[in-house]
Amino acid sequence: MTPKLVATDLDGTLVRSDGTVSAYTQGVLAALDEQDVPVVFVTGRPLRWAEDVFDHVGRHGLAVVSNGALVWDVEKREPVLTRTIAPAVGVEVCERIRAAVPGSAFAVETLEGIALETDFHERHPVPEGSRRGAIAELFVEPALKLLARHEELGYQEFWDRAAAATGDRAVITWSSTSSLLEISAAGVTKATTLAVLAEQLGINPEEVVAFGDMPNDIDMLTWAGTSYAMTDAHPTVRAAADRIAPSNDEDGVASVLSEIFGL
Numbered sequence: 001m002t003p004k005l006v007a008t009d010l011d012g013t014l015v016r017s018d019g020t021v022s023a024y025t026q027g028v029l030a031a032l033d034e035q036d037v038p039v040v041f042v043t044g045r046p047l048r049w050a051e052d053v054f055d056h057v058g059r060h061g062l063a064v065v066s067n068g069a070l071v072w073d074v075e076k077r078e079p080v081l082t083r084t085i086a087p088a089v090g091v092e093v094c095e096r097i098r099a100a101v102p103g104s105a106f107a108v109e110t111l112e113g114i115a116l117e118t119d120f121h122e123r124h125p126v127p128e129g130s131r132r133g134a135i136a137e138l139f140v141e142p143a144l145k146l147l148a149r150h151e152e153l154g155y156q157e158f159w160d161r162a163a164a165a166t167g168d169r170a171v172i173t174w175s176s177t178s179s180l181l182e183i184s185a186a187g188v189t190k191a192t193t194l195a196v197l198a199e200q201l202g203i204n205p206e207e208v209v210a211f212g213d214m215p216n217d218i219d220m221l222t223w224a225g226t227s228y229a230m231t232d233a234h235p236t237v238r239a240a241a242d243r244i245a246p247s248n249d250e251d252g253v254a255s256v257l258s259e260i261f262g263l
Helices: 023-034 047-056 087-100 155-169 190-200 215-223 235-240 252-261
Strands: 005-008 039-042 062-065 070-073 078-082 105-110 113-116 145-149 170-174 180-185 208-212 226-230 243-245
Touching (some): 047 062, 070 190, 087 155, 155 170, 155 180, 170 215, 208 252, 226 235
Parallel strands (some): 005 039, 005 208, 039 062, 226 243
Antiparallel strands (some): 070 078, 170 180
């Protein structure tokens, strides 16, 4: 069955290690767009980073951002769907994690940008004017994503302890090379939001091909009818996927799509 929808992660998957989308990949995406095959970018990136590659999403123009918390209409530059964390729930989650894992620091992502606790050390440039303060002061409106960072623990120990403390109040995942946890509202993942979008388009999971490389992609890969992990993906991702694609620096997504669609 030829897929009717392509879902692809960005970092480590579609985007090369230098942050670019190659001319070859751009050409394949454009060809699929001409065939009316929607390519949906499904990323953990916040909107302010995802916008860097929106030129390549095609005229279908939809992206799933912040691990499923936001569906963004690229052409209209407006949200189609938001699945947010309520402030009271978010603050409780932070308190539970901090009690279980002292030394945790938090940041909050909204459509307007990021707000950070004073001791949250962001590895990427922070937009000018971003607020800093205590989490209870920052978490005053629904958030797309909550970030938790620990400067001493390894990511797996941090994840395990935070998840045990949080329970079913939120979804915790990881896609970083450092101990940075990405926290979404209960039930919100790349997969559950992509499922909503696919249903709206009249597309079944069996008609979707998906690509990913990190643990936050696993639910999406197991949901899709056909799934590919990149060759250098996290071991848990390779185990979850149906097949293996060449690496992002080898234009793995584009090469697989070219073969599937006869481009």
